[in-house]
Amino acid sequence: MKGKSLPIILFLAICAWIMQSALFQQDIAFGRSEISESSEVANSTVSESSLGVEQSEEDKTENVTNATYNQMGNDQELLQLGNKLKSLSTIAYQENNYELAKEIMDEYYSLLLKSAQFDNDNNSNSIDFTELTNEYLSEIQNYSRLDSNSSYSDYTEIARSSSIIATSTFENQEVLLDKPFDVAVGGSNYYTFIPLESGNYQLKTDNDADESVAIYADNLMTGRLISNDYYDSIIQFYSLSGNTYIIEIDNWDEINRAILNKTDTLQIKNIVDISLTDDSYQELDYIPKQSGEYKVITGAYGGFGYTSPTDVSIYDVKDKYKLIANGSSATIRLLAGQEVIIAIEDEDGAPLHTRVHITSANNSDLLEEVPVDLSVESGGYITLELNPLTTGNYTLFTDYFEGQNTGFEPDTVITLYDEQYKLLSYNDDKDRNSLLSSLSNEIKSRTTYYVRVEGFMERQIKTRLTAVYTPPDVTPPTSPVIYASGKTTNYTNGQWTNDKVTIHIGDPASPDTNIIQIKIGETSNWVDTDPYTYYDINTEGITKIYARVIDTSGNMSNPAELEVKIDRTGPSSPSFSVYKSINGNIQFSINNGVDLGSGIFKSQYKVGESGEWTDYLGGIVDLVDEKQKIYIRSVDNIGNIGSENYYKEPINLEYSYTPDNKLQYISNSETGEVIYEFIYDNNGNLVRIIKE
Incomplete structure (x- = not known):
């Protein structure tokens, strides 16, 4: 399956498949599950019917249970969408589109971090679940253009029966459940499977053949559920009754035998997600391939969701099921091939909802500034515990194995989880020019963190891992510069003007500046700004302007200050x-x-x-x-x-009168100039005054 793009109808098909899958909640209540280091992650889900129970307003316990079911359902849907997106990265990788595979994987982890944030903020509604699922669906549709060169025209859908039909090599040959069948050599073989019953199904092939197996959730092969590595003999998947599944077996070695059957057991590599609506107890079978110390840990469902408070108990099968370890987590020393039963139980008897991790406990501590050389097998990973003594920022990075530069960088992936095994950070390539990984994160002292190292696309790698504590940055950044200009020229700090002054903050000198803030007036509040926002100061009087920057470590600069003085009022009279x-x-x-x-x-x-x-x-x-x-x-x-x-200099006035003693003139006594003349009528009445 190399290099073919799907037609437009496949985009519609993938949307329909995802929407359909989001409408149901799978119902699994298995008794004992088997864990094998050579198999894929399996998953059990919440039944839809359990979410529809009538709730009483007075019954607080029932309300809590209902909320728990809803959260379990949300986790299940996000895990399903994430697995779908992740499978598209695998397709890109198989199509030799290495860069796109990394791009999709980065998007997958970005959404996984958002899913973890959604669980953290579940009660604050800061992240909307519908928007989050739509982001997943959008990315799935965007990247689902990738698929293979294989022809889909020869797929033959059979009647609804629990059987499979080979449609490429053994055309129209019906192969029933629990009946072995041959797989032809030399290429890809395709089978259509429509189960009558929902449940776990297992496909087992000869373990010495050079082959790979993939299961798709629709007959257009757009919804890859799961795939295995070469030489991996067992693949398991959950199927809904009546749905169409495509089984693809690539066989390049010799004629091989395979068998499909329904099973109550689950086989995984090292992780299993358990979600039971009607039970608080689950048993797992585990048989290690190598002798050593192993640790069983329960944590956040899917690596992002909530987890039940659990008890772990481990029993030795050969020693009459003797209890050999128990606790909230358990560490035991096992011999290769020693079968044990791992019992997981909710402490409060509530629905069990968790992720179980089984990791090697040999040399599992990661110490500050002490490099650890790791040899990771194909399809595996190594988890180390980091228990820092100091709170602060830590950088985790990979390097050449044993510090020897071979010229070929190991293509590593680092993921950091908190003490609940919830995803905190992820890095594939530290930059575009390197395949090594590096991530930095703020972590607390005396708290357990889990660091997982693996090869990209689960490839075999040898690498060196180091954790370095970065002392907290307490140096305040450089104060910003406040630029000011008047109508025609730059404005000088504290200079009086009668024009408005326009100000803005200059580009910060500190490269790690996170926030720029400004305050206009001594009693106003600080507000965020940027170098491209301008402010007009037009208020008469003295206005004080302050600016500061805050770096990524939270350090705050000393405030820069500017006084704008505006005066548009003239002086009083002298x-x-x-x-x-x-x-x-x-x-x-x-x-x-x-x-x-x-x-x-x-x-x-x-x-x-x-x-x-x-x-x-x-x-x-x-x-x-x-x-x-x-x-x-x-x-x-x-x-x-x-x-x-x-x-006005005072004038000495002279007053002249008529013969009948009426005022006639007012004159300047020094010049004789008449200033006012008074006019009377014939009856002696004043009629007007003339000002000369």
Whole structure:
């Protein structure tokens, strides 16, 4: 199956398959399950019927149970969608599209982290479940264009019976359940399977043949459920009654034998997800291939969901089921081939919902700055425990095995899990030029973390893993620069102006700047900003501007400060001190007006309305026998002109009367100039006043 793109109908088919799969909750209640290190992850799910129970408002226990069922259902749906997306990465890898396989895997882990966040924030509704599932569906549809060159035209769907039909080599040859059949050599063989009953099904092939097996959830082969590695003899999958499944067996070695049957046992590599709506107890069979110490841990369902509080008990089968270990987790030393029963039970008797991990406990501690050389088998992984002594940021990175640069970097993948085995961080390639991995994460002291190392696409690798503590960064970043400009020129800090001032924050000098903030006015609040946002300061008076940056470690810079001073109001009127010299000249001095903004720059005076303003230089001004008005004003430091005041020399008046003693003229006694004339009628009544 190499290099063929699906037609548009396949995009519709994949959407239909995903939507259909999201509508049901699989119901598995198996008794004993078997674990084998050479098989795929299996999964049991929540039944849909269990979610529809009538709830009583008064029954708190029933409400809690119902909420638990809903959460179990959500976890199941997210796990199913994640597995589908992950399978598309496998398809891309098999099609030799290495870059796309990594791209899909990065997207898979990104959504897995969101799924973990959804579980963490389950009560806050900060992440919407529908939006999250839609993200999965969108990425699945986006990447499901990849498939193979194989022809789909020869698939023959048979009647609904629990049997399979070979449609490529043994055309129309019906092969019943529990009956061995031959698989031809030299290429791909396809079979259609439509089960009558829902449940776990197992396909077993000869374990010495060079072959691979894949199971698809529809007859268009767009919904890959599971696949195995070469030389892996058993593959298990959960099937719904009436659904169509395609079994693909690639056989390149010799004629092989295979058999399909229904089973109550599950076989996995090292992990199994258990979700039981009607039981709190599950037994697992485990037979190690190698002697050594093994640890059984329960944790977050799917690596992202919630987990039941569990007890683990381990029994030796050959020693009359003797209890050999128990606790919330269990560590035991086993011989190769020693069969044990691992019993998982919810502590409170509630529905069992968890992920079970079985890992090697040999040299499982990861110490700070102590490199560990790891040899990971194909299809496997190694999990190490990190128990840091100091809270802070830790960097986990891979390198050449034993520090020897061979020129060929191991293509590693690192995943970090918390003490509940919930995903915290992931890295495949540390950059575009390297296949080595590196991730950094903030972790707490005296807390157990799990670090998982594997080869990309489960390939065999040899690598070195190191954990390095990075001391907390307590150095404040460099203060930002506040840029300000007036109407025509740059504005100088603290300088008075009568124009608006436009400000913005410059690009931070610190490369790890996370947040830029600004505060306009001493009593206002800090708000986030960026170098591309401009602010107009137009308020008269003094406005203080503050800016700061916060780096990725939370360190805060000292605030940068800028004072914007705007003054558009002129000074108040100045006042006179007027004197009369002995020779009759007018002498005066000026008392400046008051300016509450930029301050008084100067005062001026002029003689007469049409006179020119003259700067007052202080002291006493002597005007020769000046009879016109003297005007004065003050000017502030940015050119605002204040209101005027004036002085008029008093005039000696002469009053003239008519023969009948009525006022007739008011004149200037010194010049004789008539200022006012009074007019009377024939009866002696005043009718008007004429101003000359």
